[in-house]
Amino acid sequence: MSKTAARLLVDCLVEQGATRAFTVPGESFLPVLDALATCDEIETITCRQEGGVTFMACADGSMTGQPGVAFVTRGPGATNASIGVHVAMQDSQPMILFIGDVDRSMRDREGFQEVDFPAFFAPIAKWSARIDDASRIPEYVARAWSTAISGRPGPVVLALPEDMLHEDGITSPVRPAVTRPAQAPCPDVMATIMQMIGDAAAPLAIVGGAGWNERTRHYFTEFAERIGIPVATAFRRQDALPPASKVYAGNLGYGPSPKLVERVKAADLLLVVGARLGEATTDGYALITPDHQDQRLIHVHPDPEELGRVYRTDLPVCADMAEFAESAALWDDGDAIDFDCGAQAHAEWLEWNTPREEAKFDLDLAVAMGTCRRLLPEDAIICNGAGNFAGWWHRYWRYAGYPSQLAPTAGAMGYGVPAAVAAALRFPDRCVVAAAGDGDFLMNAQELATAAQYDCDMLVILFDNSTYGTIRMHQEREYPGQEASTHLANPDFARMAESYGGWGVRVENNAQFDTAMAEAMSRKGIRLIHCITDIEQLSAAGATVSGMRGG
Template identity: 45%
Template structure:
């Protein structure tokens, strides 16, 4: 006999949960007490629920197991919604446990009462509320399974206070085994037949339902077929970027040569990719409702197959079992060696660092130097903003997993993701790249990194503005900046105030030296990289970098 909160902690331990990310709240004190007795679960106390939820999402993305976040009722839950949306959009397994008012008070409008089904119903994969402590193992097991099966996603389970306080005799249950969708032999035969008939094929890999084994099989299949591989936006680590078949990223700021290549191909084998507007340049590359090239679509999400583009065939399967099955087949390259070589040459040309003096050339040189400075298995994280364009274009991502970045375009993701990465893989180097606007959305989590003595590096690119919005503003309206100028702290002093190591770098040479010192430091380090405000994107400068008089704010950065 124990209370429901202890049962929740025991059940998480039975699932093999190694970390829980939370902001403590009085609505789930029994769970905290239960976690205190679980030696195998690290309870990571965060500074805001949005950061905690993003850490849980990053954990799920890295491990394939649901990342667990626990928050208090109402304001805690609404703060966590930003991380839940990232998990939904990007297809990441996640479990959000939320405190709830006692059952006897539901519907009375009591302090911090919220209808979680109504609030999360449109963004979570499943939302439920416990009403009996004896059913907690059942509900948690179902939540664990729903989060992982099919297209992964977040599950929200509300836990009323009196359910957590009530005695429970229920036994914990084992973790439900995942049930990956597998291709049937007939469909696999059609894939092989289509490849045999193709002359200009390419493989498009994407989505987050991937694993290291899936990435290894992708490299094997691509190598045996001599097939060019294009990856979706922020899925660059699906194939080591130094692999001779790696042919670039179908995402924001796409290489025009790559866009033409996709449109000119006669077969697109899409594995795990949802073929959204970012991947297809606003749905233009594949011409809905029937694409120009033949499309074979492999996706563990039946509702998304044939949603916009007609696939022939459409296979409801996860990337790993599909690629495993394909690797077992007799694979021979077709008459497309020159096609693959040209695709690879285009990718290398697009990655090249521009000449000194061109817009953003200093940032490009910094990002291009990362692979040489970092260990081979380093994990690089980022949030959203134009600063990430340089990273995605010039950095060479290594073997899976080496990239944590939100396809949802959520600012503030990089630092929480870096914390989760370092906890999940303490043996790996972790670097977070953030813009000044992006970092300060969850910057208080630097205190979490310091508290847990996590050796990670934060590189903040500081142009004193919301650069992406300024770019769109300039293109649409021109004129002076308005409502995009930021008042930033001295980031070096700011980081040191948390207890982190910090210094400033202004060019590629000083950046590489600073990065070496940061990687050698046993705790969190920050490198501040100030850039001119007129630099908006590679090759693009703002002709009117000065702020509007009504928008002018001081900047503490020297």
């Protein structure tokens, strides 16, 4: 049966399992929009800016393990969308971005909004290409889907020439759904891993990252608890292990527990599963150096190109995360391994993770986190972008559900609100929180309009200190007392939420915050708590402006 190129494209996505597509419409892919409008299997979500589109698609891919699907137009649409592609790459999340392109006959003339997309996206995507032949759409879509989910997951970008999408009479068959390759570690490798762990005096595991899922979480927790090894999660991968696990040692990244940092330094064996050991997790490659003298490294990752890429690796293991975790959990060679350091590390983390009860500021964020822990469901999905405000969530919130942390390891601002929209659509029965700073929030606040349009149930907790706090912190360290370009003049955020048909309130102390949280939890729809905070609360680790000036 013949069909148009655009209809074939949509049918291919349906066959691969796509259920949702995010877009800002453009004239360059009108045939696709028309095909999507009559496709019952794929819900099309119209967004307000292309950065929001790809942030939503990235978050959707993170939650499902299948590529988040995005459609944008050429030129400004694609360049706006590039931020989400970069995040998906650094976060190892599957995504496919389709870009409406200029007609094939107009290429290389610098036509209207023309960009060489395969070249533009090549450095920040796993694969970028253009579909010039409509008959090959099934081939390209299947390859894009497979590339996005295989090995280290990531983004794929496909340009769609406008004239190609209008072609009719295409008879190419839809290709069947592809699956992620599952590679289990061989018994000899597992025996070597267990021997190396058994020979260690102070082992430590660092987990979370490429290909991690609920099955991996279950089996790795079972394995780690059986042998008693302390487990730290990589930067913004805190839901990779249940926080109630008796071996959970906390998270690495910005502002980790000092006792966990010392444990990492003292470890004689590091079992790294899924994590790339990037700059944030390793504190600039200093906490764990690329040569890591006096430490042995077992690195388990689904992509062979990551093994040995940066770090000297004593035992590189290329395996699917869930297959490895299950093999470890079921391994039994008769030699019991039993460490007590896991329980000790967990006790240290519990102390670090407990919020203080006495406020040191009018609106003390540590105390406020205690309120959040009392009133929010433990499986709430916390979505945030970048900024020092996130440190209080990383330190004090317990990411008990899976998935429950949507936060860019790439450190992109503006991710929280779009991610919360994607989460509210994917999990309408779970509590979804967009945690934001004032600067972070205004990067993509317009996606509240998307949330309103699709009746999303989400809570925004916005910390407002009228500054780009992270940059101010660095300024105070490098140029004490000299503020430059970081002060912000902000709107009334509560009224902004009301303008989108939601509920909003401004709070200035912890008593007001407690009341507002209780009220918010009794409501549905868009809810926003505008928290006025003191610039002196620069970080959850205790950094202050005056303290930096004095230090």
